[in-house]
Amino acid sequence: MSPVLAGVLQLLALVVALGLVYRPLGDHMARVYSSPKHLRAEKWIYKAIGADPAAEMRWPAYVRSVLAFSAVGVLFLYLLQRVQGSLPGSLGFSSIDPDQAFNTAASFVANTNWQSYYGEQAMGHVVQTGGLAVQNFVSAAVGMAVAVALVRGFARARTGELGNFWSDLVRGTVRILLPLSVAGAVVLVACGVLQNFSGIHEVGRFTGGAQQWNGGAVASQEAIKVLGTNGGGYFNANSAHPFENPSPFSNLFEIFLILVIPFALTRTFGRMVGSLRQGYAILAAMATIWLGFSALMMWTEFHHGGPAFDLAGGAMEGKETRFGIGGSSIFAVATTLTSTGAVNSFHSSYTGFGGGIALLGMQLGEIAPGGVGSGLYGMLIMAIVAVFVAGLMVGRTPEYLGKKIGTREMKFAACSLLTTPALVLGFTAAAMALETPAQSMTNSGAHGFSEILYAYTSGANNNGSAFAGLNADTQWFNTTLGVAMLLGRFLPMVFVLALAGSLAGQQPTPETAGTLRTEKPLFSGLLVGTIAIVTGLTYFPALALGPLAEGLAS
Numbered sequence: 176m177s178p179v180l181a182g183v184l185q186l187l188a189l190v191v192a193l194g195l196v197y198r199p200l201g202d203h204m205a206r207v208y209s210s211p212k213h214l215r216a217e218k219w220i221y222k223a224i225g226a227d228p229a230a231e232m233r234w235p236a237y238v239r240s241v242l243a244f245s246a247v248g249v250l251f252l253y254l255l256q257r258v259q260g261s262l263p264g265s266l267g268f269s270s271i272d273p274d275q276a277f278n279t280a281a282s283f284v285a286n287t288n289w290q291s292y293y294g295e296q297a298m299g300h301v302v303q304t305g306g307l308a309v310q311n312f313v314s315a316a317v318g319m320a321v322a323v324a325l326v327r328g329f330a331r332a333r334t335g336e337l338g339n340f341w342s343d344l345v346r347g348t349v350r351i352l353l354p355l356s357v358a359g360a361v362v363l364v365a366c367g368v369l370q371n372f373s374g375i376h377e378v379g380r381f382t383g384g385a386q387q388w389n390g391g392a393v394a395s396q397e398a399i400k401v402l403g404t405n406g407g408g409y410f411n412a413n414s415a416h417p418f419e420n421p422s423p424f425s426n427l428f429e430i431f432l433i434l435v436i437p438f439a440l441t442r443t444f445g446r447m448v449g450s451l452r453q454g455y456a457i458l459a460a461m462a463t464i465w466l467g468f469s470a471l472m473m474w475t476e477f478h479h480g481g482p483a484f485d486l487a488g489g490a491m492e493g494k495e496t497r498f499g500i501g502g503s504s505i506f507a508v509a510t511t512l513t514s515t516g517a518v519n520s521f522h523s524s525y526t527g528f529g530g531g532i533a534l535l536g537m538q539l540g541e542i543a544p545g546g547v548g549s550g551l552y553g554m555l556i557m558a559i560v561a562v563f564v565a566g567l568m569v570g571r572t573p574e575y576l577g578k579k580i581g582t583r584e585m586k587f588a589a590c591s592l593l594t595t596p597a598l599v600l601g602f603t604a605a606a607m608a609l610e611t612p613a614q615s616m617t618n619s620g621a622h623g624f625s626e627i628l629y630a631y632t633s634g635a636n637n638n639g640s641a642f643a644g645l646n647a648d649t650q651w652f653n654t655t656l657g658v659a660m661l662l663g664r665f666l667p668m669v670f671v672l673a674l675a676g677s678l679a680g681q682q683p684t685p686e687t688a689g690t691l692r693t694e695k696p697l698f699s700g701l702l703v704g705t706i707a708i709v710t711g712l713t714y715f716p717a718l719a720l721g722p723l724a725e726g727l728a729s
Contacts, residue, residue, distance in 0.1 A: 182473050182501020185427055186466075189505065192431050193438055200435065201442025201454075207350045208323045208343060209447065217345050226341035233335040234676030237324055238669055240340035241317060245284050245665065248310060252280040255306045256298075265299035266374055266389055278653035283310040285664035286318055286546060288400070288407030288516055288639040289656060291648040295389055295410045300372055307407060308396045312356075315403030316347035318548030321668050322440065323447075325552045328675030329576045330448045335680045337672070351436070352403060359398035359432055366425040369393040369418045393418055401432040404546040406516030406639040414506070414519040415495055426502050426519060430509045437513055437544035438462075440551045448576055452694035457554055459699040464543035464706070465512055468536055472504040475529045493524025493643075504529075511536035514546030516639025523626070523643040530642070531722030534629055537636045538714045539706055540595065546637065552671050554702075558693070559588045559674075561705040565691050565698075575693060577683035584677055591670035596713045598635040598659045603628050603717065605655075612651050617644040621728070625721035630656065635663035 176184075213221070213228055221228050232240065255262075256271035256279060271279065275292060282289040283306075292298070298307070320343035327337050364370050373390030393409045397419050400407060410416040420426055438458065445454020476490045477500055494503040503520040510517050511533045522533050536543075542553040559573075563580055566573030573580040580588075606612035606627050616623035622644070629642040634656040641647065647656065692698065 178499050179477055185501055186469055186505055197439055200439040204443040205446035207346050217349055220345050228339050228342035230339055231336035232339055234337055234672045237337050237340050238672050248284040249280045252306045255302055259299055259302050262301045264301045268297055268299050274650045274653040278657040281657040281661050283307050284314055285637050285660040286314040287637040287660045288405045289634055290407055291653055293411040294408055304392050311399040311403050311405045312348050312352050315352055315547045316344050318546055319347045320344050322548035322551040325671055325675040326444050326447045328678035331679045332683050335676050337675050356399040356402055359402055360395045363394040363397055367421040368397055401429045404513045404515040414517045420519055423502055426498050430506055433509045433513055433515050436547045437550040456694050456699045460702040461544040463703055468508045469505055472508050472532050475526055476500045476504050490526050493521035507533055512543045514541045514549055514637045518640050521643040527722050527726030534632055534722055537632045537638050539710050541636050556588050556591050557706050558702055561702045564705055571689055574684055578678045578681050579684055584674055587670045587674035591667040594666045595635050595663050598663050599631045602631045602655055602659055615646040615649055621721050621724040628717055628721050631659055634659040637664050
């Protein structure tokens with residue numbers, strides 16, 4: 176079988192698997208967030224934290240709860256790293272330096288999982304399982320809660336109430352993420368992924384010395400790492416490491432876990448607003464972008480010219496032979512079009528255009544299908560912009576799902592949309608203008624610029640993947656990337672929840688002959704076009720200086 180055909184068959188198998196679970200999982204999540212009943216375990220949690228799950232919240236209270244919970248998470252994870260040297264199960268590792276501890280705490284709480292450290296050489300079992308793995312669950316649940324709050328804003332009328340954050344957080348963790356992660360971890364263990372608490376031991380002797388590895392609860396952390404679109408690896412090589420991703424089947428299964436909740440949330444959206452066709456329209460836009468990027472990435476990596484590429488069957492530098500170009504390309508697109516950031520190959524070694532595709536996937540806003548929760552509310556923000564553009568074309572007040580999109584709503588949508596580009600371009604410009612940050616670049620010229628642009632794009636978009644050529648373990652990058660991750664995560668959430676409150680307070684507008692039919696394929700096409708135009712106008716100059724210049728020169 177040719178490598179190209181193998182890649183295409185993997186993509187088709189992935190589409191079939193996602194299609195099979197789309198309806199049951201989407202409906203299950205809609206029931207989870209709509210049910211008035213609470214499980215016994217959930218009641219214990221509410222009692223322990225002093226929360227009333229039946230108390231409805233308006234958007235300011237919902238925002239305060241999100242920010243307070245996340246702030247406590249940052250503080251707890253920071254302190255846990257700072258005292259690691261005194262903890263049992265530390266494997267002899269010392270406490271983490273302040274700037275790196277801040278960066279890591281901000282990263283995992285913001286669902287970014289950017290890592291400027293070697294996991295197997297820095298973090299012990301307690302920090303890995305009691306700190307990082309816990310945040311993998313709750314940071315994903317926070318994103319899902321915010322998305323559901325926005326959906327309620329569309330579904331409800333003449334009320335400012337968006338539900339209860341603590342109920343949404345607990346339900347998302349207990350009823351969705353936890354059982355799916357347990358099942359995923361069992362499959363990964365069966366594939367050969369590690370799951371133990373062993374210490375550091377030698378695995379073989381080689382010329383010049385011995386190689387040492389430490390064990391860990393890798394499978395359980397790997398499952399929620401990909402399912403929650405987190406991305407932080409137990410080992411520095413991330414999903415390229417055989418202890419995390421040992422075979423082509425485990426590779427395809429991890430891609431499936433990355434995509435399954437973000438895609439299924441479109442059916443949850445349709446179910447909760449009372450129109451499954453609205454969810455299908457959003458799904459169509461997401462799937463079109465994802466499939467297009469996957470095909471383009473494989474074409475770029477398979478057909479790049481040159482003698483070395485011809486002998487290897489394509490651009491194999493930086494890719495694992497057990498995955499090949501097809502499995503690596505599909506993984507790279509899935510992880511950059513979502514907020515996962517896990518890598519099974521080094522994106523810095525991709526062709527110039529291949530690296531640009533990974534960059535562009537993040538710069539779209541990671542909405543195809545995006546992170547758990549964040550992908551859905553990001554796409555709904557773009558849908559509002561698309562409706563507004565369509566309204567300008569025909570001279571009619573824009574409406575979406577029966578809610579008028581006025582000045583107030585567009586201000587919230589625009590602020591949410593512009594926050595991330597401002598952070599990416601601002602920090603990139605500052606890093607290139609100053610002498611010290613530029614010294615962290617391994618390469619000069621267009622590729623070196625791409626390293627820094629990729630880092631801030633990854634951080635501000637809460638992706639977490641790296642271009643693998645930038646020394647980011649410096650005070651400048653640890654601090655500025657930490658700030659970019661926190662602002663890139665929580666500022667858009669504030670605007671999204673404010674928008675949800677504004678929509679929930681409206682009286683629905685009846686459909687007329689002039690109402691834009693947002694459940695039709697025409698709207699899905701308009702949505703994809705709007706995304707392309709907005710992203711192109713925002714990032715094209717920066718892309719032209721980096722991956723485009725490198726690709727045209729090669």
